[in-house]
Amino acid sequence: MTYCLGITTSSGLIMAADSRTHAGVDKISSFQKLFDFSVPKERVILMCNSGSLSLTQSVLTIFRRDIKVRAEMNLHAGSTLYDVACYMGNTIRKMHQQDGAWLKQDGIDFSCRFILGGQILGEPPELYLIYNEGNFIQATQATPFFQIGETKYGKPILDRTLSYETPLETAAKCALLSIDSTMKSNLSVGPPIDLVMYEANSFIVRHQLKLAADNPYLVKMSAIWQSALKQASEQMPEIEW
Known part of the structure; x- marks a missing residue:
């Protein structure tokens, strides 16, 4: 399983992802799920993915190849982030056409989702969710x-704490708390955690972290959050039976 999220605020973007994959209880490994295809001072292109590892790796390989050979359309050629989202969706469709039918014969799951976040010179920062079918939606205020992935455990924190006006540093903390809560409830989501904070109109990624399970900040944050939740529950008004 996987858990990735993207957040857009008035001051920039947050992208975060775990690194755990598994194909059964005895086949657990770590693979990177958050990727940076930025061109400093021109465009910031960040993405994370969930789903079939073979599909997502194939799609990412095509992205890299098209940049290398300077294909007519690639992650560095789109004039807007919308164009980039269209290109990514079309690439996913092509991989389904190429391999989907063969894998379907054996009942193998062949699906994926991507979160795309970034900013292209002359455009505002944007955030997109790209579905397995290649279509997509855009985040709003x-x-x-x-x-994407194992979303249910980390969603309540985001629903209760985030808004479009949330300061970027606070949004980054909310993202980590959301992932921490997911890891606490689902062992198929796990470290290392990749985190990127992008400041709007800077056109360069200055803040990125890879946090292992024993990272001091991650351990401290998890302990403080658990203690705060326990204290809050104890301070609730008495039930009038």
Whole structure:
């Protein structure tokens, strides 16, 4: 399983992802799920993915190849992030056409989702959720975050704490708390955790972290959050039976 999320605020973007994959209880491994295809001072292109590892790796390989050979359309050629989202959706469709039918014969899951976040010179920062079918939706001020993978455990924190006006540093903490809560409830989501904070209109990624399970900040944050939740529950008004 996987858990990735993207957050858009008035001051920038947050992208975060775990690294755990598994194909059964005895086949657990770690693979990177958050990727940076930025061109400093020109465009910031960040993405994370969930789903079939063979599909997502194939799609990412095509992205890298098209950049290398300077294909007519690639992650560095789109003039808007919408164009980039269209290109990513079309690439997913091509992989389904190439391999989908063969895998379907053996009942193998062949699906994926991507979160795309970034900014291209002359455009505002944007955040997209790209579905397995290649279509996509864009985040808005009313809906400032997207999740993919194991979403249910980390969603309540985001619903209660985030808005489009949330300071970027606070949004980054909310993202880590959301992932921490998911890891607490589902062992198929796990570290290391990749976290990127992008400041709007800077056109360069200055803040990124890879947090292992024993990272001091991650351990401290988890302990403080658990203690705060326990204290809050104890302070609730008495039930009038």
